[in-house]
Amino acid sequence: MSKNLIEVEGLKKYFNVGKGKVLKAVDNINFTIREGETLGMVGESGCGKTTAGRTVLRLYEPTAGSVKYNGTDIYKLPPGKMKAMRRDMQMIFQDPYASLNPRFTVSDIIGEALDIHGMAGSRAERKKRIEELLDMVGLNHDHATRYPHEFSGGQRQRIGIARSLAVNPKFIVCDEPISALDVSIQAQVVNLLKELQDRLGLTYLFIAHDLSMVKHISDRVAVMYLGKMVELAESEELYANPIHPYTKSLLSAIPVPDPEVEANKKRIHLHDELGSPIYAAGEKTNDSDFELVEVSKGHFVAKQYA
Amino acid sequence: MMEPILQVKDLHVSFFVKGGEVQAVRGMNFEVGKGETVAIVGESGSGKSVTAQSIMRLIPTPPSRVKKGEIIFQGQNLLDKSMKQMETIRGKDIGMIFQDPMTSLNPTIKVGKQITEVLIKHQKMSAAEAKEQGIEMLKLVGIKNAEARFNQYPHEFSGGMRQRVMIAIALACRPALLIADEPTTALDVTIQAQIMEVMQDMQQKLGTSIILITHDLGVVAGMCDRVIVMYAGEVVETGTRWEIFKNPQHPYTKGLLRSMPRLDQKKGEPLIPIIGTPPDLIKPPVGCPFTARCSEAMHVCEQIDPGATEFSETHMARCWNLHSMAKEVQFV
Ligand SMILES: Nc1ncnc2c1ncn2[C@@H]1O[C@H](COP(=O)(O)OP(=O)(O)O)[C@@H](O)[C@H]1O
Ligand SMILES: Nc1ncnc2c1ncn2[C@@H]1O[C@H](COP(=O)(O)OP(=O)(O)O)[C@@H](O)[C@H]1O
Ligand code: SF4
Ligand SMILES: [Mg+2]
Numbered sequence: 001m002s003k004n005l006i007e008v009e010g011l012k013k014y015f016n017v018g019k020g021k022v023l024k025a026v027d028n029i030n031f032t033i034r035e036g037e038t039l040g041m042v043g044e045s046g047c048g049k050t051t052a053g054r055t056v057l058r059l060y061e062p063t064a065g066s067v068k069y070n071g072t073d074i075y076k077l078p079p080g081k082m083k084a085m086r087r088d089m090q091m092i093f094q095d096p097y098a099s100l101n102p103r104f105t106v107s108d109i110i111g112e113a114l115d116i117h118g119m120a121g122s123r124a125e126r127k128k129r130i131e132e133l134l135d136m137v138g139l140n141h142d143h144a145t146r147y148p149h150e151f152s153g154g155q156r157q158r159i160g161i162a163r164s165l166a167v168n169p170k171f172i173v174c175d176e177p178i179s180a181l182d183v184s185i186q187a188q189v190v191n192l193l194k195e196l197q198d199r200l201g202l203t204y205l206f207i208a209h210d211l212s213m214v215k216h217i218s219d220r221v222a223v224m225y226l227g228k229m230v231e232l233a234e235s236e237e238l239y240a241n242p243i244h245p246y247t248k249s250l251l252s253a254i255p256v257p258d259p260e261v262e263a264n265k266k267r268i269h270l271h272d273e274l275g276s277p278i279y280a281a282g283e284k285t286n287d288s289d290f291e292l293v294e295v296s297k298g299h300f301v302a303k304q305y306a
Numbered sequence: 307m308m309e310p311i312l313q314v315k316d317l318h319v320s321f322f323v324k325g326g327e328v329q330a331v332r333g334m335n336f337e338v339g340k341g342e343t344v345a346i347v348g349e350s351g352s353g354k355s356v357t358a359q360s361i362m363r364l365i366p367t368p369p370s371r372v373k374k375g376e377i378i379f380q381g382q383n384l385l386d387k388s389m390k391q392m393e394t395i396r397g398k399d400i401g402m403i404f405q406d407p408m409t410s411l412n413p414t415i416k417v418g419k420q421i422t423e424v425l426i427k428h429q430k431m432s433a434a435e436a437k438e439q440g441i442e443m444l445k446l447v448g449i450k451n452a453e454a455r456f457n458q459y460p461h462e463f464s465g466g467m468r469q470r471v472m473i474a475i476a477l478a479c480r481p482a483l484l485i486a487d488e489p490t491t492a493l494d495v496t497i498q499a500q501i502m503e504v505m506q507d508m509q510q511k512l513g514t515s516i517i518l519i520t521h522d523l524g525v526v527a528g529m530c531d532r533v534i535v536m537y538a539g540e541v542v543e544t545g546t547r548w549e550i551f552k553n554p555q556h557p558y559t560k561g562l563l564r565s566m567p568r569l570d571q572k573k574g575e576p577l578i579p580i581i582g583t584p585p586d587l588i589k590p591p592v593g594c595p596f597t598a599r600c601s602e603a604m605h606v607c608e609q610i611d612p613g614a615t616e617f618s619e620t621h622m623a624r625c626w627n628l629h630s631m632a633k634e635v636q637f638v
């Protein structure tokens with residue numbers, strides 16, 4: 001088995017929301033991702049997925065905890081070394097349109113990523129690399145001179161992917177990369193991400209709320225709930241034997257494109273509205289309830305439900 | 307087919323823009339029966355919202371215009387109505403909910419007032435009656451503490467709860483038809499499932515006909531009676547949900563179904579995407595609009611629009627390969 005590329009321990013990211021309150025967006029989560037693996041992360045809006053992804057990449061400074069990349073604690077790196085490390089760790093965003101500068105051509109957008117890390121080389125090399133990246137994500141060379149608004153949603157996501165790949169990353173946080181896309185186009189992007197993973201040996205943290213797509217792309221899946229990780233297992237296992245009531249409720253809500261399945265489906269309701277991750281400053285959360293316990297090989301669930 | 311409450315006949319709608327005429331809807335034909343739920347499914351840009359907005363007479367004119375067709379609602383052509391008449395029909399007889407409830411809820415007015423306004427205007431209720439009915443509606447769509455929630459502003463509600471409020475407003479006057487345009491696209495799966503349940507429940511209680519618009523076929527398998535698959539401004543296939551999900555005929559419908567991951571799919575099995583993107587409707591293809599993306603396309607597809615082939619009283623698709631003379635046309 002391959003080694004752990006990412007090791008996250010006791011990670012917390014709290015936001016001060018004023019009036020003596022803190023929002024525990026990510027609260028003491030632990031996980032590892034093996035080299036070449038895809039770890040899926042699912043959970044309702046606001047449960048802390050984006051915050052977790054950004055904190056793992058140190059786009060946010062953590063409140064507590066450590067993230068090791070290849071054995072190195074990235075939070076201990078001085079700025080210069082962190083910048084070099086950023087090449088290895090990239091992010092793909094949900095909204096391809098909002099994340100692309102509308103005044104830049106595709107070539108500018110991809111080129112900028114190369115320039116930031118001093119990887120552009122000569123003009124000819126830069127152009128060649130941009131064309132190589134366009135090929136990689138299935139865009140034409142003559143797309144290089146066009147602007148983001150001239151592309152469809154799926155094509156824009158390809159531009160975002162090309163930009164992330166420009167610096168030869170090893171690890172990519174994909175933050176809902178397909179949520180804004182039509183179902184028919186989602187499959188194109190997911191296949192592309194898989195293909196690139198096989199070809200380039202990439203490791204993914206794949207954040208999404210579409211559980212059927214997450215199952216498809218992930219080796220293992222982590223379920224987040226109000227800033228906590230409540231369950232983690234191999235994807236087949238998680239979908240076959242969910243333990244945490246929240247996981248069960250999420251799975252039962254997946255719409256299945258088959259009237260027969262739908263007619264026999266039992267929805268599991270948890271509650272109408274989620275609780276809140278906002279606490280008074282200094283108030284302790286009961287960490288031990290949310291400690292993950294291994295109930296069968298590789299299947300972890302919050303202690304409360306173990 | 308049940309008695310139709312809505313008949314859309316040969317509807318053509320275009321946008322006249324700088325670059326030319328965008329033919330957003332190109333000859334839509336469909337019916338909605340009394341108490342029936344009909345799904346309109348298709349990719350972004352296929353003309354679903356323009357169809358819905360044309361029914362409601364809400365498309366911006368200019369730049370757009372209904373060029374041709376009839377929209378018969380309860381026996382009357384809505385295209386002949388004055389704007390004033392339409393205003394009454396919209397609040398009272400046809401309700402509508404959109405993807406983003408924040409765009410249709412007034413952020414400065416308490417939720418309760420937004421419901422009672424409709425009731426007072428269209429049902430001529432007194433303020434007290436309207437309040438009672440309004441609270442009743444909030445309860446009906448599953449909002450707890452309805453009395454207290456009645457006095458709150460939209461921003462005090464979560465996305466899913468706001469969508470419930472929209473449903474309550476849209477159904478307050480017990481309209482005969484509800485048009486829901488991607489009502490759950492922006493919501494989490496659990497909330498989406500709840501909203502679908504609320505709509506089904508309301509339909510059973512009130513007997514409303516529903517047009518449910520979505521780009522996600524998965525969402526409609528559980529609740530619609532019939533499905534209309536739209537592509538490039540046309541109906542390419544229509545059938546009962548059993549016909550569409552269990553026996554799809556058009557390559558586009560089959561492609562949509564294949565591109566979705568199935569929970570029973572084997573590990574490592576790649577998805578089968580639909581390649582490419584829909585055609586530009588400024589220059590819509592003369593033949594089958596799906597030609598450029600269709601793996602079964604033949605020479606004739608590009609040149610001549612395929613007519614309808616009927617498989618049952620309810621099941622129809624437009625594709626040359628399904629044509630009874632398919633073998634012969636291959637050699638045209
Ligand atoms: N910069 C921030 N300041 C304050 N609160 C934030 C910030 N970013 C996110 N949050 C809050 O943290 C919680 C988790 O948000 P997020 O990570 O975006 O969730 P998800 O990606 O799962 O939808 C939410 O309650 C959100 O409002
Ligand atoms: N304001 C507009 N100006 C020009 N074209 C428009 C406008 N609104 C919609 N269209 C065009 O009409 C077509 C159908 O749009 P729409 O009905 O919104 O699609 P859907 O709801 O199926 O995603 C699209 O090709 C779109 O580009
Ligand atoms: S008519 Fe031709 S191009 Fe169109 S869907 Fe059928 S086979 Fe494909
Ligand atoms: Mg997020």
Ligand SMILES: [Mg+2]
Nearest residue numbers: 354355356487
């Ligand atoms: Mg639309």
